[in-house]
Structure formats: structure tokens, C-alpha cells
Amino acid sequence: MTKDTKAAIQFSHVNYQSGDTKILHDITGWFPKNRITTLVGPSGAGKTTLFRLCNGLISPDSGEIYIDDQKISSYNPVELRRKVGIALQTAVMVPGTVRKNMALPFELQGKELPEETAEEMIKLVGLDKSYLDRDAKDLSGGQRQKVSIARTLVMKPEILLLDEITSSLDRVSQQEIEELIVRINHTYQTTIMWITHNLKQALSIGEYTWVMMDGELVETGESSLLKDPQNKRVQTFVKGEAE
Numbered sequence: 001m002t003k004d005t006k007a008a009i010q011f012s013h014v015n016y017q018s019g020d021t022k023i024l025h026d027i028t029g030w031f032p033k034n035r036i037t038t039l040v041g042p043s044g045a046g047k048t049t050l051f052r053l054c055n056g057l058i059s060p061d062s063g064e065i066y067i068d069d070q071k072i073s074s075y076n077p078v079e080l081r082r083k084v085g086i087a088l089q090t091a092v093m094v095p096g097t098v099r100k101n102m103a104l105p106f107e108l109q110g111k112e113l114p115e116e117t118a119e120e121m122i123k124l125v126g127l128d129k130s131y132l133d134r135d136a137k138d139l140s141g142g143q144r145q146k147v148s149i150a151r152t153l154v155m156k157p158e159i160l161l162l163d164e165i166t167s168s169l170d171r172v173s174q175q176e177i178e179e180l181i182v183r184i185n186h187t188y189q190t191t192i193m194w195i196t197h198n199l200k201q202a203l204s205i206g207e208y209t210w211v212m213m214d215g216e217l218v219e220t221g222e223s224s225l226l227k228d229p230q231n232k233r234v235q236t237f238v239k240g241e242a243e
């Protein structure tokens with residue numbers, strides 16, 4: 001990262017607990033603007049919880065989160081959700097057409113999805129515009145994930161959070177989604193934060209990486225760190241994943 005790289009999201013001594021369970025401990029770190037950063041770490045490390053903090057679904061118990069140098073608590077929730085989009089492993093669709101599903105973020109604000117936005121986004125994710133009239137229940141897993149990404153993109157988020165979006169897909173669909181995310185990053189300079197359990201994917205797609213374990217950020221930097229981690233726990237994790 002050069003010294004001119006700006007932070008899209010910055011964490012400063014963030015702690016989060018649910019009841020008596022401490023989930024995130026003293027997280028300090030940042031996600032570079034306009035770049036792809038992957039988050040890796042064992043199950044239960046706190047990665048999804050970190051995402052929920054980033055789009056305001058939950059708030060830290062202490063510490064600060066800044067989005068574009070502005071405290072997250074000072075954003076209006078609607079503005080925050082527009083700026084920070086999220087796509088999940090299970091792409092949930094409501095009954096009806098692809099167009100209806102893609103219109104949901106607009107509908108929630110009492111607005112209509114402009115047809116040109118629907119067409120732009122469905123094409124961007126690699127599907128023909130005739131897909132807009134298809135029934136969402138007839139889509140394959142890979143197509144459903146593409147529509148879910150297109151639905152997030154209709155709000156033109158500056159930051160896109162992706163939580164294990166390829167883990168239930170076959171190899172071909174996985175590769176298509178990887179190419180799509182790189183294309184989105186190049187086309188709109190969208191800042192991407194991508195949780196993956198696939199270290200190969202983290203190395204090949206992400207420029208930067210966060211490694212989380214037991215609610216802590218244990219190592220961060222250029223993704224090549226995964227080839228030669230400094231931290232002993234990360235070394236053990238990477239070795240275990242490679243076997």
C-alpha cells in the first residue's frame with residue numbers, strides 16, 4: 001500500500017460483545033479505498049460480525065469505525081446502506097421475477113427501479129437482459145448469486161461486502177463470480193471486502209488481506225503475506241488449510 005492509499009473503512013480499537021460473549025477484541029485496521037481486500041480466518045473468528053458492524057446492522061460497544069473518514073454513527077442509516085452494500089452466501093430471492101427481486105432495494109425506499117439501471121446491472125453480471133423477466137425460482141445457484149450481486153449493485157454502493165458468496169458454487173460458477181467481482185472493481189472502482197475460506201482465492205483476487213482469529217485481527221497487509229505469514233497462529237492456519 002502506498003502512502004497515498006486512502007482508507008474506505010477504518011477501525012480504531014473496536015470491541016463488540018453479545019451478552020457476556022466477547023466477539024471482537026480491540027480491532028484496529030483499515031480497508032483501502034477502491035481495492036479488493038479479502039478476509040480470511042477460521043470459522044467463528046468474527047468476520048461476519050465485522051461486516052455487520054460495517055453496514056450498521058450492529059454497533060460497537062467501544063472504539064470507532066470511520067467510513068470515508070466520517071464516524072459511522074454520524075451516517076443516516078439509509079445513506080449508510082446505500083453506500084455499503086452486502087451480498088451473502090445464500091442469495092435469498094422473493095417469489096417473482098428477477099426484475100422484481102432487483103427492484104427490492106428501491107422498493108424499500110418507496111421508489112421504482114429505473115429500467116436502464118436494471119439492464120445495466122444484469123448485463124454487468126453477465127446475464128442477458130431477457131433474464132429480467134424470468135422467474136427467480138428457476139435460476140441455477142450461480143445465476144441466483146449473480147442476480148443477488150446485481151440487486152446489491154442497483155444502489156451503486158461505493159463499498160461492497162461479500163460474505164462467502166462462492167462457497168456453495170461449482171468451480172465454473174465460482175470462477176465467473178471471481179471475474180465479475182474484479183470487473184465491478186475495475187468498472188466502478190468499488191471498494192470490495194470479501195470473506196472467503198478459500199486461501200487460493202484470497203491470494204489470487206485480493207490485493208490485501210485481513211487474517212482474523214478468535215475475534216482479533218492477527219495479521220494484515222498485501223495478500224502475499226499468506227504465502228509467508230509472520231504470525232505463528234497464521235502459519236498453522238495456512239498450513240492446515242493447504243492440507
Ligand SMILES: Nc1ncnc2c1ncn2[C@@H]1O[C@H](COP(=O)(O)OP(=O)(O)OP(=O)(O)O)[C@@H](O)[C@H]1O
Pocket residue numbers: 018021023041042043044045046047048049050
Ligand atoms: N448474536 C450473537 N450472540 C452470541 N454469539 C454470537 C452472536 N453472533 C456471533 N456470535 C459468535 O461470535 C463468534 C464469531 O461469529 P462470526 O459469525 O462473526 O464468525 P465468522 O468468522 O464469520 O465465522 P464463519 O466463517 O463460520 O462464518 C462465533 O463464535 C459466534 O458463535
